[in-house]
Amino acid sequence: MKSLAAVAAALLVCAGCVPSVGGQEPGDPQVITLWHPLKDPNEVKAVRAALDRFEAAHPGITVKAVPAQDADKVTQAIRGGKPPDAALSFNASSVGAWCATGAFQDLGPWIQRDKVDLQQIPAAVRSYTEFEGKRCVMPLLADTYALYYNKKLLAAAGYSKPPKTISELTAMTKRLTKFSADGTIEVAGFVPYLGTYHSGADLFAAAFGATWLQPDGSANFADDPAFQEMLQWQKSLVDWFGVEKLALFKAGLADEFSSQHAFNTGKIAMMLDGEWRTSFLTNDEAPVDYGTAAVPVADNKPGLYGAGLIGGNIIGVPRGAANPEGGWELVRFLSTDTEALVHFADAMHNVPTTLPALNSPRLDLSREPEFAPFLAAFRHPRSTSQPATSDGGAYLAQFGQFADKWQQGKVPDLAAGLRTLDRQNDDALRLGS
Amino acid sequence: MLRRRRIAALLFLTPWLIGVTVFFLYPLGMTVYLSFTRYSMLDQPELVGFRNYEYLFTKDPYLLQAIRNTGWFIAIMVPAQVLFALGAAQVLTKLKSGAGFFRTLFYLPSLAPPVAATIAFVFLFNPATGPVNQALGFFGIKGPLWFTDPAWAKPGLVLLALWGSGNLIIILLAALLDVPKELYEAAALDGASGTQSFRHVTLPSISPVLLFAVVTGMIGAIQYFTQAVVAGSVASGSADITPSAQLPGPPEGSTLTLPYWLFVQGFQRYNMGYASALAVVIFVISLAFTVVLLRRKSGFAQVTS
Numbered sequence: 001m002k003s004l005a006a007v008a009a010a011l012l013v014c015a016g017c018v019p020s021v022g023g024q025e026p027g028d029p030q031v032i033t034l035w036h037p038l039k040d041p042n043e044v045k046a047v048r049a050a051l052d053r054f055e056a057a058h059p060g061i062t063v064k065a066v067p068a069q070d071a072d073k074v075t076q077a078i079r080g081g082k083p084p085d086a087a088l089s090f091n092a093s094s095v096g097a098w099c100a101t102g103a104f105q106d107l108g109p110w111i112q113r114d115k116v117d118l119q120q121i122p123a124a125v126r127s128y129t130e131f132e133g134k135r136c137v138m139p140l141l142a143d144t145y146a147l148y149y150n151k152k153l154l155a156a157a158g159y160s161k162p163p164k165t166i167s168e169l170t171a172m173t174k175r176l177t178k179f180s181a182d183g184t185i186e187v188a189g190f191v192p193y194l195g196t197y198h199s200g201a202d203l204f205a206a207a208f209g210a211t212w213l214q215p216d217g218s219a220n221f222a223d224d225p226a227f228q229e230m231l232q233w234q235k236s237l238v239d240w241f242g243v244e245k246l247a248l249f250k251a252g253l254a255d256e257f258s259s260q261h262a263f264n265t266g267k268i269a270m271m272l273d274g275e276w277r278t279s280f281l282t283n284d285e286a287p288v289d290y291g292t293a294a295v296p297v298a299d300n301k302p303g304l305y306g307a308g309l310i311g312g313n314i315i316g317v318p319r320g321a322a323n324p325e326g327g328w329e330l331v332r333f334l335s336t337d338t339e340a341l342v343h344f345a346d347a348m349h350n351v352p353t354t355l356p357a358l359n360s361p362r363l364d365l366s367r368e369p370e371f372a373p374f375l376a377a378f379r380h381p382r383s384t385s386q387p388a389t390s391d392g393g394a395y396l397a398q399f400g401q402f403a404d405k406w407q408q409g410k411v412p413d414l415a416a417g418l419r420t421l422d423r424q425n426d427d428a429l430r431l432g433s
Numbered sequence: 434m435l436r437r438r439r440i441a442a443l444l445f446l447t448p449w450l451i452g453v454t455v456f457f458l459y460p461l462g463m464t465v466y467l468s469f470t471r472y473s474m475l476d477q478p479e480l481v482g483f484r485n486y487e488y489l490f491t492k493d494p495y496l497l498q499a500i501r502n503t504g505w506f507i508a509i510m511v512p513a514q515v516l517f518a519l520g521a522a523q524v525l526t527k528l529k530s531g532a533g534f535f536r537t538l539f540y541l542p543s544l545a546p547p548v549a550a551t552i553a554f555v556f557l558f559n560p561a562t563g564p565v566n567q568a569l570g571f572f573g574i575k576g577p578l579w580f581t582d583p584a585w586a587k588p589g590l591v592l593l594a595l596w597g598s599g600n601l602i603i604i605l606l607a608a609l610l611d612v613p614k615e616l617y618e619a620a621a622l623d624g625a626s627g628t629q630s631f632r633h634v635t636l637p638s639i640s641p642v643l644l645f646a647v648v649t650g651m652i653g654a655i656q657y658f659t660q661a662v663v664a665g666s667v668a669s670g671s672a673d674i675t676p677s678a679q680l681p682g683p684p685e686g687s688t689l690t691l692p693y694w695l696f697v698q699g700f701q702r703y704n705m706g707y708a709s710a711l712a713v714v715i716f717v718i719s720l721a722f723t724v725v726l727l728r729r730k731s732g733f734a735q736v737t738s
Contacts, residue, residue, distance in 0.1 A: 072700070075474075075475065078475060079474055079475065097473055097475065097703040098475070100473075101473050101475035101476040101703075102475070102476065103475040103476075195669055195683075244578070247560075247578055247581050247582070248560055248561050248578065249561070250581070251559055251560045251561045251562075251578065251581045251668070252559065252560075252561025252562050390473075390703065391702040391703060391704065392701055392702050392703060394701075394702050397681065398494075401681075401685075401686065404683075404684070404685055405685060408685065410685075424492070424494045427488065427492045428492075428702075431471075431484070431485070431488050431704055431707055432471065432473070432702065432703060432704045432707075
């Protein structure tokens with residue numbers, strides 16, 4: 001009887017400190033299931049290599065990896081009560097919903113117990129992986145953005161360096177752009193038309209230092225003048241090209257992931273894109289002599305140069321996992337073990353998500369000159385991320401919709417339009433709260 | 434005896450009763466219940482009174498646009514599809530030779546999976562590289578931007594619907610072939626012209642089938658989703674169907690239909706409670722259209738000889 005009481009007491013104490021361990025005893029042979037969204041054979045191989053490293057460091061544990069499982073499938077599995085022990089997702093915008101509803105387990109008790117140092121992760125990255133103070137996922141490799149430029153086209157136009165400011169970008173765009181006899185765009189210096197590859201409101205807003213949400217989570221479009229400055233600049237450059245010409249140009253571009261990408265073929269001289277493009281350019285053997293540089297920033301905010309938007313993959317332990325303790329061990333290892341991160345980042349051509357991994361002399365990416373702006377953006381203290389909301393970051397879609405109407409010339413009063421957008425966004429957010 | 438007969442009747446009705454309860458009444462009841470809750474599908478539903486309906490009728494910035502688009506499909510796509518199918522079926526009845534070949538040819542497109550057919554259509558109508566605009570250019574016509582222009586995206590989808598209306602063509606063809614020949618002979622003896630015999634013989638004879646075509650077409654238009662989502666996403670250059678950070682229904686919300694908005698709210702924004710309220714609205718609209726059409730069915734009543 002006494003021993004039963006002792007066991008009950010121990011269970012109660014244990015229940016207070018960390019989530020249940022799913023009946024696993026340390027030392028027992030375990031199988032951990034990991035779902036990830038990657039499909040490309042090279043990427044699947046990179047995941048396997050990372051898992052082999054984990055298994056070598058954890059004798060008796062085997063990890064079963066299931067590829068091509070996107071955020072929807074993970075959510076469905078959580079709803080159905082049969083989720084994997086750990087899940088990796090591209091979809092950082094779901095963090096708000098996943099944390100708020102407990103769909104992913106609170107990692108706080110484990111982080112505390114295992115004394116995981118979160119300061120090794122930059123603030124912007126910590127911010128998109130937690131929601132209202134609750135950390136339910138860890139970052140696993142990040143994406144940062146830079147300006148890609150065609151060295152030959154720039155040299156032909158008399159430029160030896162890429163632009164650093166928005167006004168330099170504008171002037172160079174105009175000089176680099178070539179129209180054909182029928183008025184269509186032959187070569188675009190830079191495409192300001194939203195939705196063309198990665199010319200998006202999200203990256204432009206970061207270049208102007210705009211802040212998406214107020215501290216209380218409400219929308220900040222009308223109150224932050226950076227949004228108006230960004231939209232005014234973007235529209236003036238769109239108008240210089242002609243909005244119809246840009247729409248036609250965009251419609252004729254090859255797919256983002258094809259070897260006929262317009263940057264590869266010299267139809268676009270400068271563009272914003274993520275770090276993964278470097279490996280696509282190499283793998284496609286693109287016949288373009290290119291360089292990378294930090295994203296040009298608003299003329300009145302030179303301090304932003306080098307900083308940028310950070311986004312990335314997340315990994316966590318779903319609610320209802322059969323072996324949550326094993327799932328957490330895998331999450332902890334993959335997201336914080338320096339060696340593991342360095343190898344995984346090198347294999348995936350993504351930015352590693354901790355500062356020790358970033359500064360590791362073994363990181364091959366740090367020796368690639370084209371990769372330097374991406375690593376620098378990750379380190380930069382003024383880099384930002386898109387905050388999580390409970391409705392899956394709907395504010396971004398709302399702003400995208402508004403910005404598209406704006407570039408088509410269908411918003412007569414910008415300030416009033418942004419105020420309405422703020423109100424609509426806050427109403428929508430209240431709906432799900 | 435009566436009781437035994439009632440029990441027997443009930444027993445015979447059981448499969449239907451189970452079907453209706455499990456697949457219609459229960460989902461309908463749950464949808465109505467969920468429309469009064471906040472429900473992310475990841476935790477338990479929480480009653481919130483009329484909040485979803487209040488947002489729906491007073492604050493939703495996209496609802497009106499979605500209703501307008503769905504209304505456009507009902508008003509334009511359904512009649513266009515029925516008229517096109519009727520015309521095609523009429524032509525097929527007149528063919529002297531190769532009827533089997535042409536019937537197969539007209540029916541074939543409806544076998545193409547909707548997603549594949551839509552993607553192919555977007556490529557065909559690509560304003561910069563697609564063969565349609567190149568052909569138009571050959572005749573000196575400057576083609577529109579089709580799926581990248583908010584004014585042309587919906588007409589593009591109507592063309593896609595016409596191309597894929599093989600099912601309807603076959604149904605109408607069967608109805609046309611079913612019209613008694615004696616009626617045409619009688620009309621001819623009375624001196625009726627081709628137009629007059631079509632109006633006074635063909636149309637009344639096939640009116641039940643036309644009613645069926647209009648009602649199912651309308652319900653299909655109210656539920657119009659796959660083609661709108663795929664065309665919008667592919668034309669906007671996205672590799673992802675409805676990426677969460679993108680505006681719904683590109684270009685400029687012109688392909689945002691009611692079911693599309695329901696999908697975005699329920700599955701991308703975790704607002705299944707609100708999506709249920711939208712589903713209730715869609716159900717009421719479908720019901721209203723069906724009731725109105727069936728009440729006016731006297732206009733479609735079959736002529737009896």
